[in-house]
Amino acid sequence: MSDTDGKKPLGLGGGPRSGQVKQSFSHGRTKSVVVETKRKRVVVPKPGAGKTTTGSNPALGDPSKRPAGITDAEMERRLKALQAAKAREAQDQAAREADEAQRAEDRANRRAEIDAKEAEEREREMRLRLKAEDEEAQRLKEAEAAEAAKAKVARANAPAKADDVAIPAGRDMSDAPRSAKPALVARKPDREAEARDRAAKPVKAREDNRRGGKLTLNEALTGNAGRHRSMAAMKRKQDRERRKMMGTQEREKVVRDVKLTPTIVVQELANRMAERVADVVKALMQNGIMATQNQAIDADTAELIIEEFGHKVVRVSDADVEHVIALKEDSDADLVSRPPVITVMGHVDHGKTSLLDAIRNAKVVAGEAGGITQHIGAYQVTTDDGALLTFLDTPGHAAFTSMRSRGAQVTDIVILVVAADDAVMPQTIEAINHAKAANVPMIVAINKVDKPAANPTKVRTDLLQHSVVVEAMSGDVLDVEVSAVTGQGLDILLENIALQAELLDLKANPNRAAVGAVIEAQLDVGRGPVATVLVQNGTLRQGDIFVVGEQWGKVRALINDKGDRIAEAGPSVPVEVLGLNGTPEAGDVLNVVETEAQAREIAEYRAHAAKEKRAAAGAATTLEQLMAKAKTDKGVNELPILVKADVQGSAEAIVQAMEKIGNDEVRVRVLHSGVGAITESDIGLAEASGAPVFGFNVRANASARQTANQKGVEIRYYSVIYDLVDDVKAAASGLLSNEVRENFIGYASIKDVFKVSGVGKVAGCLVTEGVARRSAGVRLLRDNVVIHEGTLKTLKRFKDEVKEVQSGQECGMAFENYDDVRAGDVIEIFEREEVERNL
Template sequence: MTDQSDKPKLGTRPPLGLKRTVETGKVKQSFSHGRSNTVVVEVKKRRILGKPGEAAAPVVEAPVAAAPTPPPAPVRAAPPPPAPVQRRPADDIGARRELQAQLLREADEARMSALENARRRDDRAKVEQTEEEKRRAEDNRKADEAAVVEAARVAALPPEEAPAPSVDAAAPDEPDAGASAAPGDDRVYRKPGPVQVVKRPEIVRPARGKMGDDRRHSGKLTVTKALAGEDDNRARSLAALRREREKQKRSQQSAGPSSKQFREVVVPEGITVQELANRMAERGSDLIKSLFKMGLPSTQQDVIDQDTAELLITEYGHTIKRVSESDVDIDSAADVDADATMVTRSPVVTIMGHVDHGKTSLLDAIRGASVQSGEAGGITQHIGAYQVTIPDGSKITFLDTPGHEAFTEMRQRGANVTDIVVLVVAADDGLRPQTIEAINQTKAAGVPMIVAINKIDKPEAKPQKVREELLQHEIVVEDMGGDVQDVEISALKKTGLDKLLAAIEAQAELLELKANPDRAAEATVIEAKLDKGRGPLATVLVQRGTLKVGDVFVAGAVSGKVRAMHDDQGKMVKTAGPSVPVEVLGLGAVPSAGDPFTVVENEARAREVAAYRQGLRDTKRTTTAPMSVENMFADKASTMIEFPLVIKADVQGSAEAIVNALNRLSTDEIKVRILSAGVGAITESDVTLASASGAPIIGFNVRPNAKAREISTRHKVELRYYDVIYHLTDWAKGAMAGELGPEIIETVVGKAEIREVFSAGKHGKAAGLLVVEGIIRKALKARITREDVITYTGEIASLRRFKDDVAEVRAGLECGVTFTQNFVDLKAGDYLETYEVEERARTL
C-alpha cells in the first residue's frame, strides 16, 4: 500500500509541477444584430507564484512537535508558517504528479467557468448592465464578508484541527528565515508555527475600462445606460436632444402654468382670429372652438369685429381695450404748443401767377441767381423752395410755383403751406386764366395776398387796367380804397424790389408768425424725386420744431430716417428750424408731393403709421362702385378705344401734373389709360410693362438706362422724351387722333326710285329709275335700300337714258342702270342712292 501520510491533506493544494502552460480552445463571439463567430484561441494558464523565498504550493505536513497555541490574530493577519519537513525523493515525485493532475483539472474547470461567466455577463450587459454591476458588487461584498468570517473561524480553531495553509497564505511581510530548497525542488520550507488557511482567491475579473468582457460594449449606448444617465463619454445626437426638449416641453404643458396671466387686450375695429389669439396669449384652435360653440364657424384668418372679440376675451378672463384704426395715425391738430415756447419765425411767401408773367424772373432778381436759365423752355415746371436774406438781415422763404395750366395741384400745395401769396400780373397782358385760378386758390387757402404788377418797363404796360380787372374778382388794392397791397415792379430792370420786400415784411408783422423750435419737427413735402446716386429725395418745408440728422420720420405712406440734409444752395446742414426748406435723404421710397412730414419716436412707430396710411390708399384705389347687370353689359358693349401710356418724370409733382393733363384729353371715343406713373430713370421693368400692352413710354426730363434702351430696341417699344409739358400734350393729342384714324364723311349726291326691273342679258337685270333728288352719276358709289335696309353697296356699271350712255341724270328724269357683280336682287319700290366719301384728319 501506498503511504497515505505523504499525500496532501484534504483542502490543501499540492505543489506545482512542470507542465506546458498553453492549451487550445474555442471561444464563441457574439456581435450585434444576432451575429456570432467561433474562433480558436490559446488559453494561457496563470502560474501563481509567491515572492522569492516563499512556497509556490502547500507542502505536506509531517508529524512535528506541537507548538504552543498563539493568541488570536487579527482577522486579516496570517499566522506564521509551519516549519519545513524533510521528505523522501520518491514521495516527492508521486505527490508532484498528483498535484499536477489536480491543478490541470482545476485550471480546466476555472477556464470553462470563466468563459461561461463571460458569456453570461455579455448577455446581461446587453439588457441590464447597471443591475448586473450592482449585483456583482453585492456578490463581491458577500464573498469578502464570507472570507473574513472563515478566516476568523479558522483562527479560532486549535492548531491540530486547523487545515494546511494555501499557496498564497503566507503573509507578504513575514520573512522566510532559514528557508532553503533543493535544486529542482519547488517546495518551500518554513519554520513551524500555527497554520491559518485563507479562502482560495476568486478568478480575477477585469475592471471597467480595461481589457475584459466590457471592452466591446464600452462605446455603445444602451437603453439601460440612457435611462440610468451614465456618462459614457459620447456626445448625444441632435435627434436625442430634440426628443429630450420635446419631452420636457410636453411635461411642462401637461403640468400647465402655475397661475394664469390675465392681460389687457388692445382690439381695433377689425382683427383676425389668429392676431387676437396672439394678443391674448391663447391658442388659435381654442378660439376657433369657442367661436364654433357661439355659432360662428371661422378660420384663423377670418376677421371678426370688436363685439365678437370682446365675447372671446371675456370668456378667457382678459379685459378689452377698444381702439379705432384712426388712432394709429398721427393727429397733429390736437398737439398745440404753449405760447411761452413760441418764437418769431420767417414768413413763407409763394409766388403765383400766369405762365410767362415773370414769376421766376422776379425770384431770380431777389435771390441774385439765375434759376430761369435752367428751366426747359423758359417756364417753371417744378415747385422750388428758396430762402433769401434781405438787406436788413431777416430771412424770407420763397416758393416758386409753375404757372402752366397743367400744374394746378402744385399751385394748390403752394397756397396751402404759405403765409403770404405774391400774385404776379404782367402789366401788358392783364389777368389770364391761371391768374384767376391762383386768385381762387389763394382765397380758398385764406392767406393774405400782395399784387406785384410786373413788366412796367414796357411801353404797352397798363398798371391801372390791371387794378380795374382785379375788381371783377373782388380784389381791391389800397390805391382804390381796399386792403390788398399792390407794388409796381420790373423784374428785368430790378426796379421796385425794395418796395415789394417792404410790403412782405409789413404783412408778416401783421400776421405775427411764430413757431416752437424745441420740439419734434413737422413739415410738408414740397417736392419729391428719385436720384440715381442718392436714392429717394424730398424737399420739405419745416413748419414747426427742428429737424435734425438722425430723426426717424414718416412722410405720407413712406417711413425713413434722416441721413443727410442740404439747403437750397446745396450745402449740407445738420439742423433745420421753422420756415427752412431742406432736401432730405434717407427715405424708403418716393413720397407724394404735399404729404405731411412728421418726426416720430422710433422706427416701429414710423412703420406702423406708414402701413396704415398705405392701407387707406390701397382701399381707396381698389374700391369701386358695385357692379350691376346694366353697367356690366354697358361695359361689354362699349367701343371706346384706350390709349395706354407709361409715364416717368424727374419729380413727383411733374408726374402728377402730366397724368392730370393727359386725362383731360380723353373723349367719348378714346381715353388715356396710364399704366404706370413714377419718378426716376426709365428702367427695364417699365419697358417690359410697355411692351406687354404696346404702350409708348414718355420720359419727362429723364432718360433710359443702357439695359432698358437695349430691351426697348429689341421689343420695338416707342420712347418719347420731353422737357416742356405742353409739347408732350400736343404730341398726345396727335397720337390719340391717329389712333382713331381719319374721320369718314359721306355726302348723298342723288336719290332715285326703282320703278321697273328688266332683264339685261349677260348683265343680269337692269332697273328703270326715276330720279327724285339730286343727281345720279355713274362715277359715284351707290347703294340700294329696301325699307331703309341696305341690300347692295357698290358701283353703277352703266347709266343710260333711252339708248344713250350718259354720265349723269338730274332730278325729275328717268334712266336705266345696271350694277357691277351682276346684282339681280332688284324689286320695284327700292331706292338707289349715290354718295361721295370724304376723309378728314381727326382732331381732339
C-alpha cells in the same frame, strides 16, 4: 513585308503607303481591294524665314515650330502675358494664404478671449463658494460658542453633586475624588465630536451635490458614476443662491394693456405683450393653430392668447393707429415767431422765377428746360435788415394747377406776379382763386415795367374785374411796380412783405414733434426717395422717425436749399428729407412719431385704405353702373400711354393734363405713371398693352433701351410739358403733321474733367455707343435725369479738333455756356430731322 525582301516597310519613307482591304458584299461575297494612302506634305520653312527685322529672341523658341502668322513680337507679348498671369496667380495665392492666416489668428484670439472669460467666471464662482463656506463655518463657530456659554451658565446655576467636584485653579487632578475624573475627561471629547459632526455634514452635502471630476466613457456606459446634474442646472442653482444671498427676489410679472386690432401678426402680438415669440407660437400650437411669427391671426384668437399670458385686452379699430399723431394745441408760452412763407404765383412767362432770381441774386431760370418752371422750388432769403423769408416758386402753366393749389395751401402770403405788358391772363385768374380759397393775403407785383409796352394802369383795371382792388384804386391789396431786370421796386416789395408778416404775427412751437407738408417728391438713383418738405410746426431732426402719407422712414439726412447738410430744420424751413422707404405723393403731410412700429403700422393702414378706395372707385358694383359704363365706352378709341417723370409733381401734372384730352370718340388713358428712370418692367407693360412710353426729364437705362429695341416699343423723351401735351393731342386727334424727331446717334461717358485755359472745363470722355458729332445736339445726364441740353463748344481727338469720334475712342468735349460736368455723367448725342408722323 520585311526588309529582307528588298522592299520598304509599309508607311515608312516618302512614297504612298499601300495595303489591302477586304470589301464585303451581299450574299457572302468578298473582294480584296488595294488602297494607297498619300502622306501629307510638310513644308519646312527655309533657314531665316519668320524672323523679324528686330532680331530673334532665344526665349521665344524655334520659329519654324510656331503656328503660321505668329511673329516674334506676338510671341514675346504672349510670353509676357503668361508671366504676368503666373505672377498674378502667385500674388492671389499669397493673399489667400495671408487672409487664411489672419482668420486663424482672429479665431485664436477669440478663443483666447472666450477662455479668459470662462476662467474669470469660474474664479468668481469659486470665490463666491469659498465666501459662502467661510460664512457657514463662522456661523457654526458662533453657534458653538453660544451653546458653550449656555452650558457654562447652566452648570454654574445647577446644585453641586457628590460626583461633580470643582477643581480650583492650580490644583492637581489627583486631589479630586476618583468618581469625578472619568466624568471630566469624557465630557470634553463628546463636545468636540459633536462640533466636528455639525461642521462636516453641510460640507458633505455640498460635495454630494457638485459634479465630481470629468465623466469618463466607462462610467457613462456602466452607469457606475450615477446621474450628474448638467452645467446649466448648476449655473441656475448658483444664480438662485447668489440672489438669495444678495437679498433679491424674482421679479413679479407685469400685466400689460395690449391693443388688439381686427387682425394682428404673431410677432407684433408678442412685442405688445413683451413675451417671447417662441412662447406665443407654442401657445398657439397648444390651441390647435399652426402659425408662424410672420402670419396674421384674427382678434378672437389673439384675445385668447393674451388672456392665457395674463394680460388685458384693449380692442381698437384699424383707424385708431393714427391717434398717436393726433395734434395737440400749443400753449401761448411755447410759441415763438417764425419766418413767413411766401408763394410766388401768376401766369406763365410773366417773370415769377426771374423776379425770385433778382431777390436771391441767383440764376434759377437758366436751369429750367425751355425757360419755364416745372417744379415747385423752395428757397430761403435773408434780407438786408436780417429778416428771414421762405419763398415757394410755383409753375404757371395750365397743367400745373394742383401744384399751385398746394403752394397756396401751405403759404402765409401770396405774391401775384402780373406782366405789365400782358395784363391779366387765365393762370393769373386761377392764382387769384387759389389765394382766395386759401384765405391768405395777397401782394400784387406788376412786373416788366421797364418795357416800352408796359401799362401798369391796365393791370390794376383788369384786376378790378376779379374783385382785387389794389391800394392805387383805394383798395386794401398792396401793389408794387417791379422789374426783375433792372431791380426796380424790389426793396419796396420786401418791405411790404415784412409789413404783411408783422401784421399776421406768425408763430410756431419749435419744441415739439415736427409737422410738415411735402412740396415735391422724386426718386433719386443715388440717394433713393427724396421729399422736399416745408416744416410747418416743431423741429425736424436727423434720426427722427416719421410717417408721410402711405410711406414712412427715418431721417437719414436733411439738405437745405443751398445743398448743405443740416442737423435740424425748424418752422418755415424747406429741406430735402432722405431716408424714406418709398416716394410719397406731393401734398402729403409729414408727422414725426415715437417708434418705427407705429410709423410702419400707420403707413400700412393708409396704404390698405387707399388701395380699397381705388378698387371701389374703379369697380362698377351695380348692374346699372355696368350698363352705363358699357354705353359710355362703346365706340370710344383709347390711346394708352405710360408716363415716367423726374419728380412727383410733374407726373401728377402730366396725368391731369392727359385726362383733359379727348372727346366722345377718343380719349387718352394713362396706364401707369411714376417717378424715376424708365425700367425694363415699364417696357414690358407697354409692350403688353401696345402703348408708347413718355419720359419727362428722365431716360431709359441700358437694359430698358435694349428691350424696347427688341420688342419695338416706342420711347419718347420730353423736357417741356407743352411739347408732350401737344404731341399727345395731335396723336389722339389724328392730326399727324410732320414732326421734328430726335435720332440718338451716340452716348459718351465722362471719365475725368480737366480745366483748360481759354476753354474752361473739358470733359475727358469715352464714346460708348454710336458716334459723337461736333454739329449734333447734346444732353448731359446724371443718374438718367437730364441736367443740361445744348451744343458742343469743342470736340477734340488728342489735340486736334475733329468733326466726329467713333465708338470706343476717347475724346475731349466742352459744352457751350455750361461748366457743371462731373466724372460719371453720361453725354447723349442726338440729331433732329423732320419725318412724317403715323400711328
